[in-house]
Amino acid sequence: MTTVHQLYFLPWMGYFSKLAFSNNFVVLDDVDFRKRHFYDRVKIIDTSGNSRFVSLPTGQNLGIKCNKIFIKDSNLTERRKILRTLKDSYSKALYYDKEWPALSLILEKALMSSNELVKINLGLIIDLLDYLDIDPPNILLSSHLNLTHKNATEMLICILKKLEDNELLLGDGKSTEIHDLEKIESNGIGVYLQEFKTTYPIYEQSRRRQKGFKPFMSVVDCILNVGRGKTREFIHSVHFQPKRYYYNGNKY
Template identity: 30%
Template sequence: MIKVAIHQPNFLPWPGYFAKLAQADLFVLLDDAQFSKNNIINRVRILGETEPRWLTLPVAAHLGQSIAQTLPAKPDWRRSILALLRNTYGKAAYFKAIWPSLESWFAAAPEADLAAINTHFIAAIAGYLDVATPLQKASMLGIAGQSDDRLVMIVQHLAPGGCYLSGKGGAGYQDPAKFSAAGLALEYYSFTPRAYDQGRPGFQPGLSVLDPLFHLGRDGCLDLIHGR
């Protein structure tokens, strides 16, 4: 049974995003979903002195526009984000091992919209972690609809008789009967990462996947997202 996961293309997302990506057979990016401010579409938490801080890609946002219609607000966003990451993680155990790859991902990031930029980083990091699940842009499918009705139609179109792999939050608004009526299975996935050494007392959870990459390295990050 083919498992399809569907998610907005978040900015340098947390390890759970890639854990879910690894569990799916096909991952659909909702690049045509509406952009919302103060969300994790253009920002992600990274390590702070005593609590997490935000790493933000500034964008020019207007009411009602999609993620794919949202553009960076500053031409030097690569330089400023890399400077903050270097300042934050320069002393991390695997900084020197990870940094060249990170610089190459930023150098290759498209001069385009937020959806394209985020998709680029998701694909680059997934490839670095040997997660080979194919990515599909929702905008290329031509399937309209609201909420779980659209999710049902997307999965039915891509994997008839397959399974929708939902995050646990979906249980609050999804109607399992709709999936069943369409001949689809519905499975909920939850990711709870273990604590790891961040080079300081305590543990700050829910950070970008870059945090475990810098502190655990590629292999350690792989163990984290696969629950090993």
């Protein structure tokens, strides 16, 4: 089973759950960078219990491919600020004392070792999979696959054929609206859907005991609030086992 996705910065649990159920992960590193998306930012819970973005300084980069994006932070000031913000925001979390020392090393290693956005994001994802004791899928970069396609749907078909895989995993976001699922299936590729957003696991967030649970935060939020063991259970839960969807004429 193959997942095809852009690289996000410190992504949410659903992102890691898709990878946990995939054999291949094709990184779309040669697509256009999109500002105000999740390539360079992610939501966390701050010291006031509100959700907020922490962002890498990348600039606008209109029409620039993701693998050509560099962090605009030559003295590392903004990256150190991200580490301080995470530390302060989760200092009261139940598992902060247990998880932060190792987690902060993972964050610092990726953030400080490169100025390339793709390398930072991929390094974080690989090291977090290891930290969560999740077997990583086979990771490939789309820029290395010599793809030939006219649109996003043909790109997926081309990728699956190159990998000789006939199972494509999509999340319960906008993928089913963007892609021509009938065309994908007509090429002998089975479409699997993972429903994570609609059945998001709820856990206690230390800063939101009075305000109630806030979903879709970085996976770091879950690790520091309930620990990496419980986070792994959420990600690997059979509840999120991808399900085969069949085309019935107009929808799945």
